[in-house]
Amino acid sequence: MSISRKTFDEVMFQCYKPLDMMIQRAHGAFVYDSSGNRYLDLTAGIAVNSLGHTPKGVQKVIRKQADELIHCSNIFTNKKTLELGKKLVSMTDFDRVFFVNSGAEANECALKLARRVAFNEANDEKNEIISFLNSFHGRTLFSVCVGGQDKYSDGFGPKPAAITHLPYNDVETFTRTISEKTCAVILEPVQGEGGIIPVDPKFLKTVRELCSKYKAMLIFDEVQTGVGRTGALYEYQNLGVIPDAITTAKGLGAGLPIGAVLAKEEFARHFGPGTHGSTFGGNPLACAVGCYVIEKIGDPVFLNKVREKGQYLKEGLESIGRKYGVFEEVRGKGLLLGCVLTDRYQGRSGSLQQYGFKHKLLTLVAGSNVLRIAPPLNIKKSLLDKGLKMLEKAVTDFTADQSVK
Numbered sequence: 001m002s003i004s005r006k007t008f009d010e011v012m013f014q015c016y017k018p019l020d021m022m023i024q025r026a027h028g029a030f031v032y033d034s035s036g037n038r039y040l041d042l043t044a045g046i047a048v049n050s051l052g053h054t055p056k057g058v059q060k061v062i063r064k065q066a067d068e069l070i071h072c073s074n075i076f077t078n079k080k081t082l083e084l085g086k087k088l089v090s091m092t093d094f095d096r097v098f099f100v101n102s103g104a105e106a107n108e109c110a111l112k113l114a115r116r117v118a119f120n121e122a123n124d125e126k127n128e129i130i131s132f133l134n135s136f137h138g139r140t141l142f143s144v145c146v147g148g149q150d151k152y153s154d155g156f157g158p159k160p161a162a163i164t165h166l167p168y169n170d171v172e173t174f175t176r177t178i179s180e181k182t183c184a185v186i187l188e189p190v191q192g193e194g195g196i197i198p199v200d201p202k203f204l205k206t207v208r209e210l211c212s213k214y215k216a217m218l219i220f221d222e223v224q225t226g227v228g229r230t231g232a233l234y235e236y237q238n239l240g241v242i243p244d245a246i247t248t249a250k251g252l253g254a255g256l257p258i259g260a261v262l263a264k265e266e267f268a269r270h271f272g273p274g275t276h277g278s279t280f281g282g283n284p285l286a287c288a289v290g291c292y293v294i295e296k297i298g299d300p301v302f303l304n305k306v307r308e309k310g311q312y313l314k315e316g317l318e319s320i321g322r323k324y325g326v327f328e329e330v331r332g333k334g335l336l337l338g339c340v341l342t343d344r345y346q347g348r349s350g351s352l353q354q355y356g357f358k359h360k361l362l363t364l365v366a367g368s369n370v371l372r373i374a375p376p377l378n379i380k381k382s383l384l385d386k387g388l389k390m391l392e393k394a395v396t397d398f399t400a401d402q403s404v405k
């Protein structure tokens, strides 16, 4: 069968506009296209390939597990699902786990749980959800409407009710808005898709205090920040504020689809038999890989290296920013970094990304003003140097391009 990039335009829903190439194979931090070109990948499948592409250890786990048990449904249980559950619980501050297959599903589950807790413990007035402008929580109807970017949720109405979007990091509006009617507050400890914006610790402290006061379930969406991305196993551990639940997905399966909600017992206990479910959630193959990933990444030595490499990369990016006057600032944590374009280059992150592609460097954007970098967490320092050199070439072209000026 003849397949090319053109086939995408012929048979696929056109929700995406992939770059003009097809990936054939990938190893570590390198991706090879069907024409034999090699690219340095600082996207890691959007913070998913946490251990790089096709890691040998993951291959081994998959082979072994594929030999024993691939799927059995949640009518039964199995060792690997329970092993991952136990590991996640023991390495965090939470008591129980619910497994799903993606970030959106994890948020969907956490938000449904918050509504159910309020339904059981309060009255039907307590159903309001507070989230933040520019946040992103996935693409199911509920999660996309809770997300703070109307462009993703408009045109799919009627939208679920009782969702309020407030300015992120704004103590005053939050304090004024939260009430007895609030059942949940959901936030990303670093807004990812919204532009790599870290939460303000002072704001977070207020949010925690008021959620406790009004008995609103505080949910951290750690789908992007979790599993070592920011240099802690979960970013809440860096921040020293413990939410009532976190959601995790992306990096947890090192490329296999898996997600989870972790919650405190007083919340989790409201989901009894029949209240929620998932056919594939907790799939033994994905969980076997999850166990391997959590062991590797949860190691303090590994996490320390993520923080070190993150700092190193940040300084390198800042130096390019200064030399060419392209970056206002470089923000983010660990190996989740956003290069914010200066005023004269506003709206041009996609163009800079294209120049990177021309130099065989793969990067992400987070909105039209931020170039996002999220390499594999085990990337070698020498490859960060290589990436910085390639980016400098891309920036040289980008700033020289008349159409940009």
Ligand SMILES: *Cc1c(COP(=O)(O)O)cnc(C)c1O
Residues within 6 Å of the ligand: 101, 102, 103, 104, 105, 107, 136, 137, 138, 139, 188, 192, 193, 221, 222, 223, 224, 225, 249, 250
């Ligand atoms: C990617 C992402 C999601 C959605 O995850 P999916 O697996 O695409 O459903 C939700 N929240 C955050 C913070 C994300 O970065």
